[in-house]
Amino acid sequence: MSIQSCSEVGDKVNVDLIPFHCGLVEHPTVKNADGVSMPDHPRKTIGSWVSTIFEAVADGKVQLPLQGTWAGPIIRVSSNEVHINDIDTYNQIFKVATKFPKTAFYYSSPSTKHSLLDLRDFHAVHLRRSALQPYFSKQSVRKLEGLIQTKINMFLIRLSEGNVVNLSRGFRCLTCDVITTYSYEKCFEALSHPTFSPDWLIALEDLISTAQLTVSLPGLVIAMQWIFQNLIGRENAKNISPNVANAMEFEEHCRAAVLKQQERWNAGERDLVTIFGQLFCGNEKNGRKAATQDELAGDALLTVAAGMDTTGHTLTVATYNLVKYPEIQRELLKELMTVMPHPTSEVKEEVLDRLPFLQACLKESLRFSHGVSNPLARDVPQTGADILGYNLPPGTITMNSHYVYHTNPTIFPDPLRWNPERWLGPDEKVKEMENYFMPFSRGARICIGLNLAKAELLLTLARLIRRFEITYSKDFTDSHMEWVSMFVPVTKGMLTVTAKERIV
Numbered sequence: 001m002s003i004q005s006c007s008e009v010g011d012k013v014n015v016d017l018i019p020f021h022c023g024l025v026e027h028p029t030v031k032n033a034d035g036v037s038m039p040d041h042p043r044k045t046i047g048s049w050v051s052t053i054f055e056a057v058a059d060g061k062v063q064l065p066l067q068g069t070w071a072g073p074i075i076r077v078s079s080n081e082v083h084i085n086d087i088d089t090y091n092q093i094f095k096v097a098t099k100f101p102k103t104a105f106y107y108s109s110p111s112t113k114h115s116l117l118d119l120r121d122f123h124a125v126h127l128r129r130s131a132l133q134p135y136f137s138k139q140s141v142r143k144l145e146g147l148i149q150t151k152i153n154m155f156l157i158r159l160s161e162g163n164v165v166n167l168s169r170g171f172r173c174l175t176c177d178v179i180t181t182y183s184y185e186k187c188f189e190a191l192s193h194p195t196f197s198p199d200w201l202i203a204l205e206d207l208i209s210t211a212q213l214t215v216s217l218p219g220l221v222i223a224m225q226w227i228f229q230n231l232i233g234r235e236n237a238k239n240i241s242p243n244v245a246n247a248m249e250f251e252e253h254c255r256a257a258v259l260k261q262q263e264r265w266n267a268g269e270r271d272l273v274t275i276f277g278q279l280f281c282g283n284e285k286n287g288r289k290a291a292t293q294d295e296l297a298g299d300a301l302l303t304v305a306a307g308m309d310t311t312g313h314t315l316t317v318a319t320y321n322l323v324k325y326p327e328i329q330r331e332l333l334k335e336l337m338t339v340m341p342h343p344t345s346e347v348k349e350e351v352l353d354r355l356p357f358l359q360a361c362l363k364e365s366l367r368f369s370h371g372v373s374n375p376l377a378r379d380v381p382q383t384g385a386d387i388l389g390y391n392l393p394p395g396t397i398t399m400n401s402h403y404v405y406h407t408n409p410t411i412f413p414d415p416l417r418w419n420p421e422r423w424l425g426p427d428e429k430v431k432e433m434e435n436y437f438m439p440f441s442r443g444a445r446i447c448i449g450l451n452l453a454k455a456e457l458l459l460t461l462a463r464l465i466r467r468f469e470i471t472y473s474k475d476f477t478d479s480h481m482e483w484v485s486m487f488v489p490v491t492k493g494m495l496t497v498t499a500k501e502r503i504v
């Protein structure tokens, strides 16, 4: 089964795990002005500890009847949790001046505590983001384009060696080296690993499953982490769980790198490549204090975690599909040849920005790769909220799944087919699709790294396809690309390929 079909189950769409978190207090049935109760999901009645544990242990997926079988735009999935499939409501919740904060338990991974991800207070979010954002503007990313190109060169050289390459991991090594160098000049040298499999990457792959556990059983994960850090220690952890020890080492690596930079900054060095310059010092004008060491360490880990897997997975999805559909790859190659005369030509992002077919391939890959595949959780504010005719009490959790919007069959006909050409249709249609297209989310908490991600995606894809003929390895099958949602998508296997240099 391919990526496309693995998501179809009968006439239902297999949506990522919807956490049935601890709704111990039953909210009264929600009714609209006409006295009509909001529809309940059949599983709602067991929305409590029982289903939380069941879901976490089974690491399964909830079959949420949507599209086709679920007629309405809103449904209760547990006593204080609603799932929404309505673009106007999405835009209301995910606007710049939103009043809907992130749901605390959903984002409370112990590893990213104190980071931007963990912040809920809107003023605090605004201050932290304004200090980080200048480093991720289009101009800033353009200034460091040379750095991205250098890492891509290293990656392509590795591919030219002619061996079977694990691209799923190779792309992550590439994005890791870009983001660590970009963020704090301390490249993790993942691309130098002979099989693109450094210990910490394997450890992170293994531990990503705890991201889902964090959502379902936050207390347990926090307790486990505390025990490992404070009672067991890294050396002993190696004997109990090498992966936990490797992940702890990775975290410490990020922390040490950013604190070293802080030391240099405080000693007066200003020519660092860093995204933390503004956080190292406070801002008297807006009252922001200098970041604490824990905040710096949290953000140092967050940027790697947020920037590596998402971008790596999108590149994997793009390449997998370009090999699967050779006629589409040929079309792309034809376009690339107009600006890259030789297979090894370098090219600037501003040139690639003007190539419609490449842009279409990228959009379709972003639509298909679901950077964050779990629904995004936001709380109804203290004032309550009138949503789709229902007055929702404060604290109700609203869930919006990008997967659901990106696979809406009315907007994206034949939605589970990877088809870049859909983005080249009439302007009106493209405008409608763009309204339903939010791979980086929207509003106050939109992805901070989107310009960096787009640059990495365009440059890597263009240079890879222009230079190599790529073939799946002998033992690769489409089933390797089936995925489950572990907050981010996790494929069942790896994309393994061989790459042959093109002659012209």
Ligand code: HEM
Pocket: 116, 117, 118, 129, 179, 302, 303, 304, 306, 307, 308, 310, 311, 314, 370, 371, 372, 376, 377, 439, 440, 441, 444, 445, 446, 447, 448, 449, 450, 452, 453
């Ligand atoms: C294809 C690549 C990427 C995709 C699809 C993606 C997608 C997203 C999405 C959907 C969110 C919102 C999550 C939520 O609200 O729960 C987000 C947040 C975030 N992303 Fe990305 N991202 C990508 C690449 C990157 C890169 C390269 C960075 C590098 C720094 C990055 C850094 C962040 C950060 C720090 C946040 C948290 C922002 C906040 O909490 O205010 N992302 N991303």
